[in-house]
Amino acid sequence: MTAPAPLLSVRRRWAALSVLVLAVGLLAIDGTVLYLAVPSLTRDLAPTATQVLWIGDIYSLAIAGLLVTMGTLADRIGRKKLLLIGATAFGAASVLAAFAPDAETLIAARLLLGVAGATIMPSTLSLIRTLFPDAAERSRAIAVWSAAAGGGAAVGPLVGGLLLEHFWWGSVFLVNVPVVLVLVVAGAVLLPEAKDPHPGRLDLLSVLLSFAAVMPLVWSIKHAASEGVDALAVGVLALAVASGVWFVRRQNRLAADGRGPLLDVGLFKVPAFSGAVAANLIAIFALTGMLFFFSQYLQLVRGFSPLVAGIAELPATVASIAVVVVVGWSLRKFGRGRAIALGLAVTALGMVGIAVAEGAEHYVWLGLALVPAGLGVGLAMTLTTDAVVSAVPPAKAGGASAISETAYELGVALGVAVLGSLVTLGYQARVALPAGLPADAAAQAGDSLASAVAVAGDQAAAVETAVLDAAREAFVASLQTTCVVAAVLVAIAAVVAWRLIPNER
Secondary structure, X not given: OOOOOOOOOHHHHHHHHHHXXXXXXXXXXXXXXXXXXXXXXXXXXXXXXXXXXXXXXXXXXXHHHHHHHHHHHHHHHOHHHHHHHHHHHHHHHHHHHHOXXXXXXXXXXXXXXXXXXXXXXXXXXXXXXXXXXXXXXXHHHHHHXXXXXXXXXXXXXXXXXXXXXXXXXXXXXXXXXXXXXXXXXXXXXXXXXXXXXXXXXXXXXXXXXXHXXXXXXXXHHHHHHHHOOOHHHHHXXXXXXXXXXXXXXXXXXXXXXXXXXXXXXXXXXXXXXXXXXXXXXXXXXXXXXXXXXHHHHHHHHOOOOHHHHHHHOHHHHHHHHOHHHHHHHHHHHHOHHHHHHHHHHHHHHHHHHHHHHOOOOOHHHHXXXXXXXXXXXXXXXXXXXXXXXXXXXXXXXXXXXXXXXXXXXXXXXXXXXXXXXXXXXXXXXXXXXXXXXXXXXXHHHOOOHHHHXXXXXXXXXXXHHHHHHHHHHHXXXXXXXXXXXXXXXXXXXXXXXXXXXXXXX
């Protein structure tokens, strides 16, 4: 059993939740705030193309590779302690990133930010398990947590855009420091400590194997999406699979010997747990794959500025936050499994609506279609996360939280790689460029919509219009097809949830 935490008053529990929401919101914003800063930091630091990719990728790679280890470590040394240590390290790494004199230093700082983020994320979710022993209240708390995670990712580009209008690129990192100061002070006062009183010895080989399974897997997916499937991607993927098999076998052996595994893989035999993780991964896979090119669509097809494009995506974010109001009712009315399936089904309908609205003349139809997509995914994500942490004893909440968040990271990587590639291939197969375009310009314009827009600007007015019309038409058709594919995948996730996740109310 977990070390019992004192039962806090309602006001104290929700005040403590605000600290956890601040932490997860900070991590979510930091994952996307860098996007708009790449042009300005490229001018100042002159990184190579490879270094630019590492600046963007190393943060999520570090988080994905270390979540399982850090979640289990939180169970051992204390979730509050690890969160405060990680938050302090996050602030220090933010300062290093803000004042990085060269690309190498910035990459190292982003790596440290990812390591620190991996210590924070599992603790936020597992502490909710400790703070809210009542299932209904915990569901509402996780709804707030999920809204902060999703809303933070959506707000990141807006924050970045506002900062970059007035300050240098380092401001997108430096803004973390005052938030971290509030987080550490408030966390020290408001958060209770919780840990597993009998965790066993930390197995270092299991730590290495978990890292060798997850990080190469995510890297190979990202590499295949950007460079294509080559020998390097296949080799790294094989390393990840081999490490994963070895990791699972070692966990089973450690459990059989009574030595305490890093991760209790037997959790996947619990239908509520495995079904929630599977539904979570499939839903995120479909959603992120569909949204990967959505901002590009808003800017290059609709003609929105980056800031306006961010605002145009807010209906989905606001709808996902509104889930807080209906999550308790949906649990009482339908039960957990059916409520998750309902949320995923609504998401699928919203994605079909987005596919139709992307060809509409006015934005209002697209904005309306984003509402059910955001509402459905917010409900499904809240309840799948709740199902994961509720399916395990409180003592194992850190490890279970890490599995849920690792599934999220894998879903993001897979969605971008597979569905993002589907958009690209669909565009390349559909685009019909005008005959008078030079061969080198035609090859460039046929690669992607962004390249076509760049090429069109160098042509005569009539040719420019023809190139843009052809490229936009091909891109919209490809994106619509991908949205429908994503909707089908989410519908499959709804069936998984209906069949595997129990319907307790």
